[in-house]
Amino acid sequence: MLDIVIWICGIMLGLGAIACLIRVAKGPSILDRVLALDVMLLIISAALCLEMVLHKHTDYLLFVVAACMLGFIGSVTVSRFVSDQRNA
Amino acid sequence: MPNKNFEPRDQRIDDALDTSGVRHRATLKQEWPLLLLLLFVWGALWQDFSLANMIFGAVIALVIVNLFPLPPVVLSGRINLWYCVKLFIWFLGQVVAASVHVAWLAMVRGKNTRSAIIAVPLRTGSDLIVMTVGHVLTLIPGSFVIDVDRSSSTLYLHYIDIQSPEDVETARAAIRDIERRLIMAIGSRDEYEAIKSECGPDFAARKG
Amino acid sequence: MELFLDILVAILLILGCLMSLIAGIGLLTFPDMLTRMHAATKPQVLGFLLIFAGLVIYLRSWAVIPVLALAWGMQLLTAPVSAHMIGRSGYRTKHAAKETLFSDELSLVVNRVNGAPPTGATPMSKAEAPEDK
Numbered sequence: 001m002l003d004i005v006i007w008i009c010g011i012m013l014g015l016g017a018i019a020c021l022i023r024v025a026k027g028p029s030i031l032d033r034v035l036a037l038d039v040m041l042l043i044i045s046a047a048l049c050l051e052m053v054l055h056k057h058t059d060y061l062l063f064v065v066a067a068c069m070l071g072f073i074g075s076v077t078v079s080r081f082v083s084d085q086r087n088a
Numbered sequence: 089m090p091n092k093n094f095e096p097r098d099q100r101i102d103d104a105l106d107t108s109g110v111r112h113r114a115t116l117k118q119e120w121p122l123l124l125l126l127l128f129v130w131g132a133l134w135q136d137f138s139l140a141n142m143i144f145g146a147v148i149a150l151v152i153v154n155l156f157p158l159p160p161v162v163l164s165g166r167i168n169l170w171y172c173v174k175l176f177i178w179f180l181g182q183v184v185a186a187s188v189h190v191a192w193l194a195m196v197r198g199k200n201t202r203s204a205i206i207a208v209p210l211r212t213g214s215d216l217i218v219m220t221v222g223h224v225l226t227l228i229p230g231s232f233v234i235d236v237d238r239s240s241s242t243l244y245l246h247y248i249d250i251q252s253p254e255d256v257e258t259a260r261a262a263i264r265d266i267e268r269r270l271i272m273a274i275g276s277r278d279e280y281e282a283i284k285s286e287c288g289p290d291f292a293a294r295k296g
Numbered sequence: 297m298e299l300f301l302d303i304l305v306a307i308l309l310i311l312g313c314l315m316s317l318i319a320g321i322g323l324l325t326f327p328d329m330l331t332r333m334h335a336a337t338k339p340q341v342l343g344f345l346l347i348f349a350g351l352v353i354y355l356r357s358w359a360v361i362p363v364l365a366l367a368w369g370m371q372l373l374t375a376p377v378s379a380h381m382i383g384r385s386g387y388r389t390k391h392a393a394k395e396t397l398f399s400d401e402l403s404l405v406v407n408r409v410n411g412a413p414p415t416g417a418t419p420m421s422k423a424e425a426p427e428d429k
Contacts, residue, residue, distance in 0.1 A: 005306040009313035016313075019320030023332075031386045032329055035336045038378065039323060042340045043316050049347045053309065053354050061363050062133070068344075068367040072378035079378075083385035132362035180345075187315065187342045194322035194335050203331050204398040205387075207405070226376035229338035233376070234330075234383045235402060244402040246383060248334045251398060 006054050013050070017043050034078045041071045118160045123149050164214060164276035171273040178269065179224060186229040193249055204250040205234060208263045210241040211286075212271060212279055218243070220274070221267050231259070301353055308350030315343025329386050337375050344368055 020043065023036035045067040048060040123146070130145030131137045193201050210218060218241050222233040225245065235244040247259045268287070271279045322335020348364040387402070 001302065001306065005309055009309050012310075012313040012317040016316040016318075016320030019317075019324045023323045029329060029386075031382055032332065035329070035332060035382060036323055039316075039319050039336045039340070042319075042337075042344070046313060046316055046343065046347055049351050050309070050313070053305075053351060056355070058355065058357075058360055061360060065133070065363060065367040065370070069370045069374065072374035075378040076381045079381040079385040083388055128362070129366060132366040135359055135363060137362070183342050187318075187339045190322065190334055190339060191315075191318040194318055194325055198325035199327045201326055201331055202398045205400045205402045207401040222380070223372075223376045226379055227338065227341055227372060229334055232333060232338075232379045232383055234380070234387050237405070244405075246330050246333070248331060253399075256399065 002053075006050060009050055010047075013043050013047050030082060031079060034075045038071065038075050041067055041074075045071075118163070119153060121163075122158075122161075123153060126152060161216060162214070163216065164274060164279075166277050166280065167274050168272065171269070175269050175273045179228070182228045190229040190248065197249075201249060202251050203246060203248045204256060204259075205244060205246050206250075206256055206259060208243045208245060208260050210243065210264070210267050211282070212241060212267060212275065214276065214279070217267065217270055217275055217279075220270050221263070224266055224270065225263055231263070301356075305350045305354045308346045308353070312343045312346035312350060315339040315346070319343075330383060333379055333383055333386075337379050341371060341375060344371060 017040060020036045020040045024033050024040075027033040027036060045064045048064055048067075052058060052060055126149035127142060127145050130148065131142060134141055210221060212218060212221075215238070218236065218238075222236065222243055225243075226232040230249065231245050231247045233243055233245050236242070237244070243263070245263070247256075250256055250259065268283055271283050275283070316339075319335055319337075319339050322339070323332055326332045326335055345368060348368055352361055352364060
């Protein structure tokens with residue numbers, strides 16, 4: 001049963017990632033792209049959790065923690081840079 | 089060039105400007121929540137809460153806190169654990185309800201979604217409460233903070249799915265409700281009393 | 297009992313991943329950047345809570361709870377920061393489309409401040425500030 005569940009989850013995550021990629025390609029502004037990449041990072045962390053369920057280990061736990069802790073730095077940096085550039 | 093002609097009672101603007109040139113530093117008494125948090129991070133990352141590891145973690149936490157000093161976080165000195173638990177459960181419920189709402193909007197309404205930027209003047213004067221209200225309402229899907237006016241404790245937020253002036257008032261009432269809950273949980277005694285008298289006789293009924 | 301727990305894990309995982317899918321759909325369908333922000337970061341808070349809960353129940357171990365609680369807590373702390381920074385710079389640099397807004401009460405303040413002569417760090421709405429105490 002778990003195989004089917006993992007398949008369903010994987011497909012949903014994949015569709016979500018594709019939607020993010022489309023937004024990255026299309027996004028009218030850089031902030032849209034950063035936002036989409038942020039979501040992408042979260043989707044990758046969710047996929048790591050799924051992999052841990054599939055193979056029943058905890059090796060990637062710290063990757064997930066690191067992604068949750070540091071993921072926001074990228075978007076903060078970019079938005080900071082964007083507003084500075086326009087104000088200067 | 090910082091303006092020094094602010095009124096002396098406005099402590100918050102004072103420490104924002106830091107006019108005196110003196111660096112405000114937190115004392116150990118003010119910083120113990122941060123130390124506990126660092127200790128928990130250390131233990132969680134090692135997945136080891138044994139005594140030796142905790143002592144080493146405490147040493148590292150002290151070193152970090154002294155090497156990278158932060159301005160003090162002014163706590164109110166009052167905490168009501170029962171309201172904290174209630175707030176957390178209510179928060180989880182709100183997150184679930186609002187996630188469903190945003191999901192419905194994303195799939196059904198799509199391009200026709202309308203939103204608004206609204207100003208919400210808060211009753212509190214404490215930075216901590218303003219910050220926490222902003223955090224909580226940002227975490228609940230449907231609203232996030234765009235800007236803050238610190239001197240008048242006004243939050244400017246982006247609120248999704250607003251189509252009429254009544255919706256604006258509903259949203260504003262919802263934010264002030266979050267503020268009420270937070271003041272009941274961690275607000276100072278004066279503000280707690282103010283909230284209590286404002287809500288009047290149905291205070292007990294609206295504890296939620 | 298085992299079967300019940302397994303079904304619970306399955307439901308939690310599927311709902312958690314559904315939140316990611318919703319974030320993706322929201323990114324595609326919402327009209328402007330500020331609205332997209334709602335879809336992007338916030339359903340993930342619930343999604344991660346569900347996925348982490350599923351993971352803990354599946355692994356049947358207490359030892360991973362502090363780590364996952366830390367990860368989730370950090371997300372609670374950091375997600376609003378990035379949302380606020382992106383929203384703020386989006387609003388200030390006119391990256392965000394304004395035509396889908398029903399009303400904009402911040403623009404009144406911004407226009408007034410921009411129109412007023414520069415007065416250093418004087419708070420902008422002292423006269424209208426509600427009395428604290």
